[in-house]
Amino acid sequence: MTEPVETLAARPKSVGARVRRTEDPRLLAGQGRYVDDLAPPRLLHVAFRRSDMSHARIRGLDLEAARGAPGVVAVVAAADLEGLAKPLVAASRMASYHGTPLRPLAEGKVRFVGEPVVAVAAESRYLAEDALELVDIDFEPLGTVIDPEAAAAGDAPLLHEEIGTNVLVERRFRRGEPEAAFAAAAHRVGGSFRFRRKSPGAIENRACLAEWDAGRGALTLHSASGIPGIVRDALSEALDLPGHRLRVVAPDVGGSFGGKGSLYPEEILVSLLARRLGRPIKWTSDRLEDLTATSQAFDEIVEAEMALDAEGRVLALRAEVLGDTGAYSIYPWTAGLEPVQVVGFLPGPYRIEHYEAHVRAVATSKAPTGPYRGVGRPAAVFATERLMDLAARKLGLDPKEIRLRNFVRPEDFPYKIGSGIVWDRSGFTECLEAACARAGYPALREKQRQARAEGRWFGIGLASYAELTGIGSKISVAPGMPINTGTETAVVRIDSTGGITAAVGIASHGQGLETTLAQVVADELGARLEDIRIVQGDSDAVPNATGTYASRGAVLAGGAAILASRVVREKLLRAAGHLLEAAEADLEARDGRVTVAGTDRSMSFREIARAVYSEIGRIPHDKREELEATRLYDPYYGTTSSATHVATLEIDPETYRVTLGAYLVAEDCGRIINPMIVDGQVHGGVAQGVGAALYEEVVYDADGQNLTASLVDYLIPSAPEVPPMTVLHVEGELPATLGGFRGMGEGGTIGAPAAIANALSDALAPLGIGIDELPATPERLFRLIERAQQRQDNQSTGEER
Amino acid sequence: MKPAAFDYLAVESVEAALEALARAGGEAKIVAGGQSLVPMLNFRLLQPALLVDINRIPGLDFIAVEPARIRVGALTRHHRQETAPELREHLPVLSAAMAEVAHLAIRNRGTLGGSLSHADPAAELPMMALLLDAEIATASPSGGRRIAARDFFLGPLATGLAEDELLIEVAFARPAAGSGWAFEEVARRSGDFALAAAAVTLRLQDGRIAEPHVALTGVDETPLRAGAAEALLDGEAPGAELFAAAAEAVRRRVQPNTDLHASADYRRHLAGVLVRRTLEKAAAQAAGGRA
Known part of the structure; x- marks a missing residue:
């Protein structure tokens, strides 16, 4: 912690302003360029024949008829790709972990409905899909693996025989003496909390386009991805191509929510085929493919119990967590990503001395799960916040009061919770109040x-x-993952026309990074916002990049941009010192000009840049230096964002329809770069949490068929279902990150499911109903209420007797 | 999700449409708004050899108010049925129901003829056709016919239309002056297909219910008229017990399906609640109160 804590009084002028998103005029006027907009000459289109079986051996394939279909250039299965790419395996340092290979097409067997088996490359997507109908696959069913508890049992069919178990990760956490604490507790509350499987549902489906430049032996992949840097590094390994001949670009990307945050078989496949066929190849997912083969999330059973003393102070927490992670351990995050973090975040913002948890991630014959806005935290917060409310009810305390009694207090920071995560400091109490x-x-x-x-x-x-946001290199954002995700590089440059370009390794897919990072750079350089362009999402722009995930953009890329901008500012002032014949200490940079303090002598950045680069004799020949700097930032630890959500709702006592009322979020994300963008992120996150709480659920039947493979059946909340919201920004004491920023892109989704579950339980309290399964669909409410009313009827009948 | 290849023919007269249908011998589909058909094509659930586009046929987009009925052309868009002043005045229950059909963009395209021909068992328009004793007029090479709505819907996505027949207009019976009406729907989200919906028209004569019409959708293989409930209500004085009995009659009669979004039990429960609520509202309105 070398940086001094910055105070709010030092707020510079662009950071903190409600600057309109500079990317919006382009995106809203249809001038964005998404992968599917790109159409190089001689383009081929790929369609996949995907498995319609949940778990089956591929006994035989007949591709001849498809190969002869009109417009078809190539039809390939796994056997046709042998030796073209090394299989990739998501690695982990966890002892109990088992990785699974990531292959472009299924080899030997299929493990979920939607897994790609055969790829057809044709002159149009229509012709490719026509040919798919001619592909004949002989499957031998191997038994579905649908229920996660059954999957974890010894006699379940094995998805990966070579591993010998369906349990891909198992971990135990323990601190203190939980048994003794439970034995001594005045009160205990507990429950089994079920969070159902989600699909990310970005408005732009995934898409990728590979182009092979035979003359240079170079591959360019455009991909609707949030992690172009990770994709570049992984493809480099799989295809044996070094970075100077391999470029991965995420152009405009229409949302991810985690679904575009992993490496996918389709990205490898188009890359392989482009190199082999010598023609550009594009695949654009349709919604059916998106709902069946994009990574899913949040499929957990959390059995948890809390011990409290007589005053409502939490003494201990224990949990048994089972995560249904689907068929494969996702690259690069691993199958531990979601369930292990559920256990990591379960203690929440509370002082809980004794903690014990056991977590297993189980493979099932469903689409793989991966990152999803909030990762692990929404399910953890759902369980813990339900327990807090159950405890409040049991002790006759108000839900607000019990939280106040248990929060980590300002004097306790930094506080290490039972799972080992450290809260540096954050306004827990301030947000609730x-x-x-x-x-x-x-x-x-x-x-x-x-x-x-x-x-x-x-x-x-x-x-x-x-x-925990803005995580540095001390830990990986995915538990046990050996890839460093804790550093970020920025290249800031003033060119010979005075234009300012700042390149970063993160990749915007809706966050408004082109605006917020420009605000940061503008303040550090003393430049005008309109003179700055942010280059992001391009692996060629910086030497090392990963991408945008885990609420890291503002903290890591913002920090790197600050460091690089400071160096460029020094160089600029040195040059201006020569040009204006003034001491550097007397110079100030503001609004794109350097002025000698107290005089009217000044030069624009453009004039200085011209003098530095283009004009003879203006700068001493041995004093010329490029107005550019590359800097790396590593916050090392992460920093703690926090919030309290207040949901209100009404349930129709006859139809059980839920109507959300006023919704309030008070959040602490440190120094706010752009309040309008923070508001927007919270609004979107809450809308997504509304989906998790009331609507969204991926349903597989006993045969492993995905029953929610269209947006008629996978229900995403639309505008009328999203409540009116108020967002309060509590800027408490700032964190030690450069700039004082915290990550805040995921919080809305973290708080909303729990707040709505608690509001539903509060509304139904007179019936003795608590919500322990999400989404709380009308059907689930109907069953709960019918049972409760029967119970009450039976009781009153009993009393009458 | 790309459709299989098909031929496309845009016709400009009913005769040309019929000729094309006849020539295709059952391998053609009519496209108007395309809001149900096109997704089915994209999923390749349907692979017709020919699409006959009837959007350019003049004279099929109209609303004609007559003393006893209101005739509406098959190409009349949902949005027009929702907003047309003459429908709001004379068939307000229909306008109210149209507001629950999907979303505005879909209502701008979807047509009356398309919705009835598609016959989704949870759609609003087929229920309205039943509620308002509609007569459905068709054209065919043999001259066409008029089919009572209650004979039209045969099952989920199945109607009495022949392959060479084109729906051209629907005549809704006008409820008597002074009638009360109500429409209520429960859907998962705004604009979704109904888990259950109920609609009622009735009037009061000397304080007793006359001409009760009770229709439901989403709770059976087809939308339906609740004949048993109507028989219970007819000639009786409105009241909580009567409406509860009518709701119970509906609950006993309907045979809902269980699907992803609701069980048969929940749909049956909703049917009873919605029938009671719509009866209360319609009766209050007919009595001169404002529900």
Whole structure:
């Protein structure tokens, strides 16, 4: 922690302003360029024949008829690709971990409905799909592996025989003496919390386009990806191509939510085929493919129990977590990514001395799970925040009060939670107090009393959480993953026309990074926002990159941009010192000009750049230096973002329809670069959390068929389902990161499912119903309510007797 | 999700459409708004040899108000049925139901004839045709016919239309002056197909219910008229017990399917709730109160 803590009083002028997103005019006017917009000459289109079996051996393939179909250039299966690429395996340092190979096409057997088996390259996508109908695959069914608990049992069919178990990761966490704490506890609460499987559902489906330049022996892959740097490094290994002959570009990308945050078989396949056929090849996912083969998420069973003393202080927490991770251990994050982080974040923002948890990640014959906005935290927060409310009810405390009694307090920071994560500092209490003050919490409770008197089911739900963002090199963002994701490089350059280009390794897929990073650079250089272009999503732009994930963009790329900009500013002022014949200490850079303090002598950046690069004799020949710098930033630790959500809702007591009312978020993300963008991220995150709480669920039947393979059946909330929101920014004490930034892109999705589950439980409390399964669909509410009403009927009948 | 190849023919008269249908011998599909057909083509659930586009046929997009009925052309878009002043005035229950059909972009394209021909068992328009005793007019090489709505819907996505027959207009019976009406729907999200929906028209004569019409959708193989409930209501004084009995009659009668979004039990439960609620509203309105 070498950087001094920056105070809010030192807020510079662009950072902190509600600057309109500079990328929006392009994106909103249809001038964005997405992968599917790219159409190089001689382009071929790929369509995949995907498995319609959940788990089966491929006994035989007949590709001849497809090869003879009109417009078809190539039809390939795994056997046709032998030796063309090394298989990739997501590695982990965890002792219990088993990796699974990532192959472009299924080899020997298929493990989920939607797994690519055969690829057809043709002159158009239509012709490619026509040929798919002529592909004949002889499958021998091997028994589905659908229920995660059954999958973990010894007698389940094995998805990967060579591993000898379906359990891909197993870990135990332990701190203190949980048994003794539970034995001594005045109160215990517990439950089994089920979070159902999600699909990311970005508006732009995945797409990739590979071009082989035979003359240079070079491959360019354009991919709708959030991690072009990781894709570049992985393909370099798989294809044995060094980085100077391999470029991966993520152009404009229409959302990811985690679904574009992993390496996919299709990216390897188009790269291989482009090199082999010598023609550009593109694959654009359709929605059916997206819902069946893009990484899914959040499929967990969390059995958890909490021990409390008589005053409602949490003494201990223990949990048994089973994660249904699907057929493969996703590259590069591994099968541990989601379930292990559930256990990592379960203690939340609370002081809990004793902790014990056991987690298993189990392979099933479903689409692989991967990163998804919030990773691990939404399921963890759902379980912990339900337990807090259950405890409050049991002890007769208000949900707000029990949280206040248990938060890590300002004097406790830095605080290490039972799983080992360290909260540097964050406004836990401040967020809860701010949220309740703005929401008018006592008045809401009064409103609830009135509603209940009228027979209406009105509920209020709180959820408080903490998350680790901007993670540096001390740990990987995915538990056990050996890839360093904790550094970021920025290249900042003023060219000979005075234009400023800042290149970073992250990749925007909707976050507004072109605006926020330009704000950061503008302040550090003293430049005008409109003179700055941010280059992102291009593996050629910086020597090393990974991408955008894990709420790291503002912290890591922002930090690297600050460091590089500071060096360029020094160089600029040195040059200006020569040109203006002034001491550097007397120069100030502002609004794209350097001025000698207290005088009217000044030069624009453009004039200085011209003098440096193009004009003879202006700068002493031995003093010329390029106005460019490359700097790397590593925050080493992460920093803690936190928030409290307050949800209100009403349930129709006859139809069980849920209507969300006013929704409030109070969050602490450190210094805010752009409040408008933070608001937007929170709004979008909450909307996604509404989906997780009430609507979205990937359903596989017993045969392993995906029943939610269209947007008619996979229900994403639309505008009318998203409640009106208020977002409060609590800028407490700033973290030690450069710039004082924290990550905040995922928080909305982390808090909303728990807040809504608590609000539903609060509305249904008179019936004795608690929500322990999400999404809380009308059908699930119907069954819970029918059972509860039967229970009440039986009781009153019993009393009458 | 690309359709198999098909021929496309845009016709400009009913005669040309019929001729094309006849020539294709069952291998053709009519396309109007395309809001249900095109996704089915993309999924390759349908692979017709020919699409006959009827959008350019003049004279099929109209609303004609007559003393006893209102005739609506097959090409009339949902959005027009939702917003047309003459429908809001004379068939407000229909306009109200149209607002629940999908989303505006879909309502701008979808047509009356298309929705009835497609016959989704959870759609609103087929229910309205039943509620309002519609008569469905068709054209065919043999001259066409008029089919009562109650004989038209045979099952999920199945109607009495022959392969060479084209739906051209629908005549809805106008409820008597002073009738009350109500429409209520429960769907997963705004614009989704109904888990259950109910619609009622009725009037009061000397304080007793007359001409009760009760229709439902989403709760059986086809939309339906609740005949048993109507018989219970007819001639009775409105009241909570009567409406509860009518709702119970509906619950006993319907045979909903269980699917991804709702069980048969939940749909049956909703059918009862919605019938009771729509009866209460319609009766209050007919009595002169504002529901």
